[in-house]
Amino acid sequence: MKNKFLTSEGIQSLIQNKIYKSAKMVSCINIQKNIPSHIDLEKAIYEELKQIGLNDKYDFSEINILKNKNAISLIAKTKADAVLRIFFENICCGYPNSLNYEIIGKNESYIYRPLQQCVGYIAIAGKNKDHLQFLTHQPEINDIKDLPRPNKKTVLAILSLDHPHAEGNHIPALQKMQQFIQVKRIYSTNKKKACPWCRVFGAAHSDNLKEVLSDPDIDAVLITSKNNEHTELIKMAAEYGKDIFCDKPIVTEEKDLKIIAETVNKNHIMFITTYPVRLHPSVLEAKKIISKNKIGKIRAIMATNHGCMYTPKTPDWVKNPKQNGGGSIMDHTVHVADTIRFLTGREFKDIMTVASSSLQNIEAEDISVSHGTLDDGSIFQIDSSWSRKADDPVWGDVTFKIVGEKGVIWLDLYNNNCIEIFSGNKIEKLYPNSLLHQHGLIFYEYVKQKNWRKKSQNADLIDGIRTMELVFASYSSVKTGKKTFVKKTDFS
Template sequence: MKIGIMSFAHMHAYSYADGLKKMPNVELVGIFDDDSERGKKAAEKYHTKHFIDQKSFLAMDMDAVIICSENFRHKEMVLNAAKAKKHILCEKPIATTVEDAQEMINVCDENKVILQTAFPVRFSSPMRQLKKMIDDGELGDIVAFRTTNRGQNPGGWFIDKQQSGGGAVLDHTVHMVDIMRWYLGKEITEVHAIVDSYFHDIAIDDAGLLTLKFENGVVASHDASWSRFKEYPIWGDATIEVVGTKQTVKADAFKEHFRIFTSRSKSLSYVFFGNDMDFDLIRDFVKCVEEKREPSISGWDGLKALEVALAAYESSEKKAAVNL
């Protein structure tokens, strides 16, 4: 299979390229990046061709592309790739507006190409094991979620609202909203949030606290922030605590373990895992293209996660809950 990467603006492009190079049935045939210096360096690193012209890149004989541009360029690149009949894995957030996300989905459908959203946290071993426990009924009925996604301030275009579409709340809400929707199979209907800049002197939000309500009455809280400083021993976290009628389970995608609290015992249990989420995401995308099946994480999943993050900004501005 022949795959190209569109832009190395997002740091995830490097881990995705690493993943492609590990797969014996995949060839990284080219990199488009109109930042000439960045594109040339990436092409040299991965021993492939660099294209500064998007049209020439998309005219290549290849099956799919991975888009890792600045957020505001996702729409442009997805539409162009879809019209060139290339299957697409798009970095999150899928877009900067819900309307753009819907147009991207529509154009991909019209051109009969896959649009998968890059939510690698779904491929974390603890998160997948917790999903199985929920599906098997081990937690009973889900009552509530408590989630966090806290990391370091990435700087650069991430703190330029025109290019990113939003700060920490957009960057660090979509992952865990996707996980909660995946676990519950229900949609969020109400968002209440406080969003501001607390940790850095920047003109964009670096933290937010969200309270969410699902259509079946389940409630959730989410802490999204760029609150981890350079001195912090690890990059950050992506955690979820699921409160069920039988037991409560907490998982952290980056610590590669989950903790179990149960009413049957006063003890605290730890189960450890280890895997490369980004590689598993890439492998899944390749399988989707090979098998001509629907993506595991669709454009619609990307849109619904984006919708919640944008509603958080609206709620904070209005100082009131927003209904979806």
């Protein structure tokens, strides 16, 4: 299945054609626009539905709208089980063409995205003239090499290679960080998989977890196991006094949030939830702009985190909801949820989610869109679908539209820098993995805090717990078909 990139002409008629002539082949439709401020946002939503040939009274099995003065969010499911997501905002300043369309289908997808050569922009309405700043910086993991080095390396053990993030993100970053981090041991029940990496790091392989954790040289562990094994590994590592880097999701069952919190706090260890997005330079730049109140009070945030379910070699356990904890909601909500909290300093109040399983032929959901409110009344929208193909960028796309009263920030962090290599009769597409830089910074932020007592920008245990509370509320909403309030974990 290939993506087809569109021009702006004829998009609405194409969507209409796909809905009526091949409705069962359409899994998801995403529409995002900047609307002139003199046009009523809700009226614009219904006009959009009309133009693409949908009637909210007859064509939807579920539909929900959230709005305020500056933004409106619609999430819905059609009677043909397609999920529709629309996000409009009316802060008209700076970059005029913030239009995005996607038609995600079982056999083909159509995408229109005007921003292809930068990772975002910041547009602020000024008294005399508008301010527009384009963000283009895509850092590489090698940039970390020049950072200050500690007198002593952190000694790390890797607990399991079962999660694709282990070999896909963490280990490639650690390879470039051996002047800061020494990987001494790799625990894995799959010796054939572990031994090549043991040779790379000069590490010892072990299939005895207690043997690894009892090593007095080990300062910290990286947990990259099957998701449903996290709780037990966290408990054991904490009891041995090891600091913990834990891949997401930190747990797969709501009751385990309190268990791991009590275990970590009782043993006085550092816990890092490995969320890399908050460490992207453009996210950090956006946070500075927001903290200085340059775009005014935040009214809405739209975020996407699409992925390809780790295809083409998807581990069987990822397809099993009991081992994975669910589907795309469990996998992809947390990264952008953490970044929303990081940027705004606010907590999630409630959430409404629609989801379906229509692309991957699996039991769990692979299309999932949510919206709700933060505790200050601003609205958010999250698209956490597994809607990308195997030949798309390795980490899908991570985007944010942050709507303030005086300006907007648009971030497109990983999806747009494609290099085409022509060799013989073949064309190879290469997507530079700048994400490794942020995975490297996760470990460096720990080194900085541990050795020089400097404030870390890493996500900690509370950050991991708060994002998981949103995930569990999202699943509750899917089950009930209603808005769900986010339940805070009782640590007393």
